[in-house]
Amino acid sequence: MGKGLFEVLFEYWPIFLKGLWGTLKYAFIAVTLGSILGALVAIVHLSKKKAVSSLAAVYVNVLRGTPLLVQMYISYYFIPMAIPALNSIDKIYYVMLALTLNSSAYVAEIIRSGIGSVDRGQAEAARSLGLSGGQTMTRIILPQAVKNILPALGNEYIAMIKETSLAGTFMLYELMYTRTILANKYLVWQPQLIIAGIYLAVTLLLSAGVKKMEKRLSVSD
Amino acid sequence: MTEIGIPLIETVGLTKKFGELDVLKGISERIYKGEVVSVIGPSGGGKSTFLRCLNLLETPTSGKVLFEGAELSEKSTDLDAYRRKIGMVFQQFNVFPHLKVIDNITLAPVLTGKMSREEANAQALELLEKVGLGDKAEEYPRKLSGGQKQRLAIVRALAMQPDVMLFDEPTSALDPEMVKGVLEVIQKLAESGMTCVIVTHEMGFARKVSGRVLFIDGGVIAESGTPEEIFDHPKNPRTQEFLAQVL
Ligand SMILES: Nc1ncnc2c1ncn2[C@@H]1O[C@H](COP(=O)(O)OP(=O)(O)OP(=O)(O)O)[C@@H](O)[C@H]1O
Ligand SMILES: [Mg+2]
Numbered sequence: 001m002g003k004g005l006f007e008v009l010f011e012y013w014p015i016f017l018k019g020l021w022g023t024l025k026y027a028f029i030a031v032t033l034g035s036i037l038g039a040l041v042a043i044v045h046l047s048k049k050k051a052v053s054s055l056a057a058v059y060v061n062v063l064r065g066t067p068l069l070v071q072m073y074i075s076y077y078f079i080p081m082a083i084p085a086l087n088s089i090d091k092i093y094y095v096m097l098a099l100t101l102n103s104s105a106y107v108a109e110i111i112r113s114g115i116g117s118v119d120r121g122q123a124e125a126a127r128s129l130g131l132s133g134g135q136t137m138t139r140i141i142l143p144q145a146v147k148n149i150l151p152a153l154g155n156e157y158i159a160m161i162k163e164t165s166l167a168g169t170f171m172l173y174e175l176m177y178t179r180t181i182l183a184n185k186y187l188v189w190q191p192q193l194i195i196a197g198i199y200l201a202v203t204l205l206l207s208a209g210v211k212k213m214e215k216r217l218s219v220s221d
Numbered sequence: 222m223t224e225i226g227i228p229l230i231e232t233v234g235l236t237k238k239f240g241e242l243d244v245l246k247g248i249s250e251r252i253y254k255g256e257v258v259s260v261i262g263p264s265g266g267g268k269s270t271f272l273r274c275l276n277l278l279e280t281p282t283s284g285k286v287l288f289e290g291a292e293l294s295e296k297s298t299d300l301d302a303y304r305r306k307i308g309m310v311f312q313q314f315n316v317f318p319h320l321k322v323i324d325n326i327t328l329a330p331v332l333t334g335k336m337s338r339e340e341a342n343a344q345a346l347e348l349l350e351k352v353g354l355g356d357k358a359e360e361y362p363r364k365l366s367g368g369q370k371q372r373l374a375i376v377r378a379l380a381m382q383p384d385v386m387l388f389d390e391p392t393s394a395l396d397p398e399m400v401k402g403v404l405e406v407i408q409k410l411a412e413s414g415m416t417c418v419i420v421t422h423e424m425g426f427a428r429k430v431s432g433r434v435l436f437i438d439g440g441v442i443a444e445s446g447t448p449e450e451i452f453d454h455p456k457n458p459r460t461q462e463f464l465a466q467v468l
Contacts, residue, residue: 119315121313121315122315124315128378129305129377130305130381139328143319
């Protein structure tokens, strides 16, 4: 059995802390960049032209319909192999690329359904007053859609915190990677439980935050 | 009919299909400036669709919609510019919940460059006063009753100083005690000379305010005439049957 849980936590807390920091950081970067990209994808998806809109649909379906781990492998091994010029780029960027693209697909759907949740009558009223399509979107639809979009983005961040655990496979220093580090010191079961505990604590905390945000945003109904 | 000149709104052979469903089967109608026209008829007959075609919220399948002789359904038409002249009031109010009452009203006039913010504010307060909402300017719509929301929606449309107002069953979603206040506002508006097209199930109201009544059934105007002609001496058996049911 060896050392107890608290003994390990006490002795190696800086390693776990660094891992947690990595997890939060990578998830944040992926969701932030993913949100920008996802917003663009959502705009394309909302296009009235069928051909244009289905382009976005394919993008979303491919990224949501294949496992993130597979996307990471493709990004990590395939891209540098296919384009040798990119070989010098730090591999970490390929992992981040996969995380970002994956997140952008989910965010695109979040934004699209957020916009779709606004009653059709709102757009009709705005257009009947003579507002343009763009004015209607920015002044009437989006301000109301945010209420649904922001909490869902919070949930996407929480989901991404769990997803980044796959990045440890590619030697990114995040929470799951601490397992590899400590396994070298013949510590196996303790780090796993500690890691699980940290994930749980963080996601519960953030979920509570999202709930609170949801409540505050819904006041204006 | 004694009207002369160009109709304010004219439809020519207007049809509308939703998929396989023929909702409007060729409606040709003229509405002149200053007219108050009520549209009655059985549910599903196409009243709302007809009304929504007048400002192209629904795109006609074929036929024309003309505003002062200009064809709205033409691709080159600046539709937004024409919609600014056509106010619309919906059954479900569709007030903007994220904007204060005053901002609901001033948004369009300011955003479209029709007025400065000061002008728009002054006009909004004046209009609110007229419909008995003078003390609600700084409230959010969630604080308003259904009747107050609908009066706000009417004021919001009037703030664009339109040439015509379209009403789609403006009182159907209201509790009975709220109906009167809203109908009074519409009646005053009609009496002030505003051109109005009103889809309604309130037959008493239609008889009182309108100069002309259209009975729409099965996607066509099955009968039209003065309130006396339609309500007291309907010729079409379908009109007679409908009125027997609702009166
Ligand atoms: N967007 C739409 N898509 C498909 N069918 C529609 C749509 N809008 C209306 N319809 C159908 O068109 C027909 C006419 O509808 P419309 O709303 O114009 O009737 P109405 O006379 O206003 O009825 P009501 O008195 O119930 O409001 C109905 O059968 C309705 O189901
Ligand atoms: Mg209707």
